[in-house]
Amino acid sequence: MQVALVGLGVMGKNLALNLIEKGMTLVAYDKNPDAGAELLSCAQSLGVEERLHIVSDLGDMVRRLEPPRSVLLLVPAGELVDAVCNELIEAGVSKGDIIVDCGNSNYKDGIARKLKYQNKFEFATMGISGGAEGARHGPAMMASGSEGGWERLVPWFEKVAASYNSESCFARVGQSASGHFVKMVHNGIEYALMQLIAEVYHLLRIGTGRSPKEVAEIFESWSEGELNSYLLSISRHILSLEDSNQTPLVDLIDNKVGAKGTGLWTAQNALELGIAVPSLVAAVQARHLTNTISTLAAKEMTYQAKETQKIDIDLEELKSAFYFASLLCYRQGLALIKGASRSHQWKVDLAKTLQTWRAGCIIRADYLDDIAKGVDFIDTLENEAKALRSITGQAIQTGLAFPVLASTQTYIATLSTPSNGHLVQAQRDYFGEHGIKTHSGETSHLTDLVDLPEKVR
Ligand SMILES: NC(=O)C1=CN([C@@H]2O[C@H](COP(=O)(O)OP(=O)(O)OC[C@H]3O[C@@H](n4cnc5c(N)ncnc54)[C@H](OP(=O)(O)O)[C@@H]3O)[C@@H](O)[C@H]2O)C=CC1
Numbered sequence: 001m002q003v004a005l006v007g008l009g010v011m012g013k014n015l016a017l018n019l020i021e022k023g024m025t026l027v028a029y030d031k032n033p034d035a036g037a038e039l040l041s042c043a044q045s046l047g048v049e050e051r052l053h054i055v056s057d058l059g060d061m062v063r064r065l066e067p068p069r070s071v072l073l074l075v076p077a078g079e080l081v082d083a084v085c086n087e088l089i090e091a092g093v094s095k096g097d098i099i100v101d102c103g104n105s106n107y108k109d110g111i112a113r114k115l116k117y118q119n120k121f122e123f124a125t126m127g128i129s130g131g132a133e134g135a136r137h138g139p140a141m142m143a144s145g146s147e148g149g150w151e152r153l154v155p156w157f158e159k160v161a162a163s164y165n166s167e168s169c170f171a172r173v174g175q176s177a178s179g180h181f182v183k184m185v186h187n188g189i190e191y192a193l194m195q196l197i198a199e200v201y202h203l204l205r206i207g208t209g210r211s212p213k214e215v216a217e218i219f220e221s222w223s224e225g226e227l228n229s230y231l232l233s234i235s236r237h238i239l240s241l242e243d244s245n246q247t248p249l250v251d252l253i254d255n256k257v258g259a260k261g262t263g264l265w266t267a268q269n270a271l272e273l274g275i276a277v278p279s280l281v282a283a284v285q286a287r288h289l290t291n292t293i294s295t296l297a298a299k300e301m302t303y304q305a306k307e308t309q310k311i312d313i314d315l316e317e318l319k320s321a322f323y324f325a326s327l328l329c330y331r332q333g334l335a336l337i338k339g340a341s342r343s344h345q346w347k348v349d350l351a352k353t354l355q356t357w358r359a360g361c362i363i364r365a366d367y368l369d370d371i372a373k374g375v376d377f378i379d380t381l382e383n384e385a386k387a388l389r390s391i392t393g394q395a396i397q398t399g400l401a402f403p404v405l406a407s408t409q410t411y412i413a414t415l416s417t418p419s420n421g422h423l424v425q426a427q428r429d430y431f432g433e434h435g436i437k438t439h440s441g442e443t444s445h446l447t448d449l450v451d452l453p454e455k456v457r
């Protein structure tokens, strides 16, 4: 089987080596000739270079491919994807050929591109997770759509992807561009879990006065049990690292956090669909806040080094709170996928989606075993819910900021305790005559329920 790959950066180079090693013949192109040379040199050191052809332009790529052609794109998301598609059309890509956008593209662009290119070639979408290591040795692959051409690629992607309990972490999760939506939400969960781990570290470090190495030891002990996850493991490793002067690595790094867009899109889509994912939104805003404090005006206003309180933390309680909050981050993400799938009629298969997240991806975690059986068990975790409530309260008492922890506590408390929405309904109707819904589900106005001869002016 022969496939073409455009974009040989972090993901493209590693996926290329993975594909060639699994027996595929690859025609590869990057606009930067050094990237092609680097891939060739890696293939040579693995002794698989006879299955790799680096080309110097897309015309040469198309000429080398037997129709029907299969082309994978791993270029940065946005206009570049269209630029490459248009170049490929000019080079001779035609009906019957499939181009799979494997980058972190916005699913809305994917839907538009399917229409735009429908008479030119099959445009398909697939989200990939796992970073460089995943791409090289087995990523999670969230594909979608029913374009002609998938049948050629599926057996290969099933081999190239990570596997969990002998099942591949490649799946066509739903229709249209839902693979990119699922990957976007995967990243939304990723932001939330990363921030949650950072907050637990912050609480242990500033709140209780432990060193990064001591926090690493706690994370290590947690990783030995049901809390084991990729993000906790890399955080443990990062916190254990020091330079030659024994300065913790984390103290050499600035606090401003960047982002490429998928977390923001997750928040935007959730708000547009009316599906509450407060932990995921808080994680995006937590990154924004790290940048806000870098401006001088904001620094003067908000970045005064206020005294913080030291506290004693029960580590078992913290562990339970962290476990429960992590589960709730997945639960919010899955609810968003389910809601979007219903709205867009994508028929996303949540079981298949979770299968793709079991290994290879950044949000893989042992407790996905439980989540895969259904999220209802989360509601039965009373001790863990109590722990989250208690830890959030103690954390806030330190004076430090815990956006994801606090939002997650707010999320579960809102779902599981009496609501105050009745007063907000009444306020809207009081000033704007927007109507209210009563317990029986009928729509009326305050004035239908009570005498209201005069209103507050
Ligand atoms: N890095 C990660 O952990 C992950 C990334 N992704 C997504 O995968 C995609 C690729 O990411 P990544 O590999 O990190 O990005 P990189 O920037 O490392 O690689 C992209 C490569 O594409 C090349 N390129 C740019 N324009 C063209 C073009 N017109 N024709 C051919 N090659 C071109 C770039 O060349 P040059 O450098 O010269 O511009 C670069 O070598 C992105 O959409 C990203 O969001 C998905 C999952 C994980």
Ligand SMILES: O=C(CO)[C@H](O)[C@H](O)COP(=O)(O)O
Pocket: 104, 128, 129, 130, 131, 187, 190, 258, 259, 260, 261, 262, 263, 362
């Ligand atoms: O998709 C990924 C991991 O799953 C990429 O690493 C992505 O770049 C992460 O998002 P951001 O750069 O916004 O932190």
